Amino acid sequence: MVDFNGWDMPVEYPSVGGIIAEHNAVRTGVGIFDVSHMGDIRLFGPGALAAVQHISMNDASRLSIGQAQYSALLYPQGTFVDDVIVHRLGDDDYLLVINAGTREKDFTWVRDNAKQFDCEVTDLSDDYTQIAIQGPNGVNLLQKLTDVDLSAVKFYWFTHGTVCGLKNTLIARTGYTAEDGFEIYVPSDKATSTRAWNDVLEAGKEFGAVPCGLGSRNTLRLEGALSLYGHEISDTINVWEAGLHRFCKMEKPGFIGREALEKAKTSGLKRTLVGLEMAERGIARDDYKILDEKGAAIGHITSGSFAPFLKKSIALAYVPPQFSELGSAVKVEIRGQGVKAQVVPIPFYKRPKKG
């Protein structure tokens, strides 16, 4: 077990046989993650939409009830407080799912910046245990445990229904694995959450479902080039650098960070996030330096690993824009040696479209 922002969490489940086995179970079958560490903030009241619009970069006015969107909370400088998933629960009712490591900071920030709006801000993080059921068989597994017709729930939509006998459970078709899957939110008391976890594992047996830890959660999201706070996004990295502009709606007036982003756009980028694949033997890892062909440091890796499904060494890195073109040759400094790598398209992995 490791301490992850105050949570005791397994890097891997030894019974499964390693991170690679967990990872590939999610790509080809189904894996189950205990992601109770994720936080939840609810904004409720007549001013809830206006508050969400003010504090987040995506356009929540486009959400129907039952729909979710990837978004982020920004500082006035256009850098990241955190990335979030915004769920529209009802007319004036929104749920933000946030990261564990930024929970207190996020809640204080949301509460302070929503003050001017007529809505109530509540930290529900301790009330819910979140279980992620990820992989192509996730839908079949979860269907056994619920009366809701899951085929009617599209990607990034959610519904409420009975799951494992628990009424009115939030069931969202979301995840952090670049795979199809669901996340369910069950009451966090020990008896209920333990029973739900065991029920999911039991129902998954016929699909070869395995419990998955933090290790495979990281390699799965890396293959999908999904950002991790403190790595690809942080309070010193802005939206343009992180390449998340498609989730940032500049035509939306008055959201925090917008003015700075407008300025940053005209002054040009100093660095940009790219995908790298090693061209020589070696594994690129977090914080390793990126070198140009002459050996001068030009950037650093934010996340790097051996990719278990793709079976190669991949990394996300910040480099100056002139090195960001696909096919650009760079080097990664591994134990004092410059090892060749090249810029490749991201995401590294895209799940196959259903035929």
Next chain:
Amino acid sequence: MDYPTDYKYTKEHEWINADGASATIGITHHAQESLGDIVFVELPKVGAQLTAGKPFSSVESVKAVSDLFAPASGTVTEVNGELTSAPEKINQNAHSAWIVKITLKDPNELNSLLSAADYEKFVAEEG
């Protein structure tokens, strides 16, 4: 997993199996278990000089990088090239998946290393 009694062990979790002046080196079952899925083995060149207690190579799993420390001083005579394409052999059987063979500079250096029983005790205490 049994720890062969004719091997000697280090507190850095390498094993060494000496036969006269030549010796074979690998990592222990406990080391591979702690590392998890091994995906990369850096091999030294034949002819490289190893100094007892100093790093000479590294093994990487999905989650971690681990330096290999020389159990004894000597000259590399052979490397296990099979590990380049199949590093998982170490996970499958750490005590047969050797990494390098060396000619020992001084076979007496091995006297200070741990026996199988001492190593197992060390691992148990290290928790």
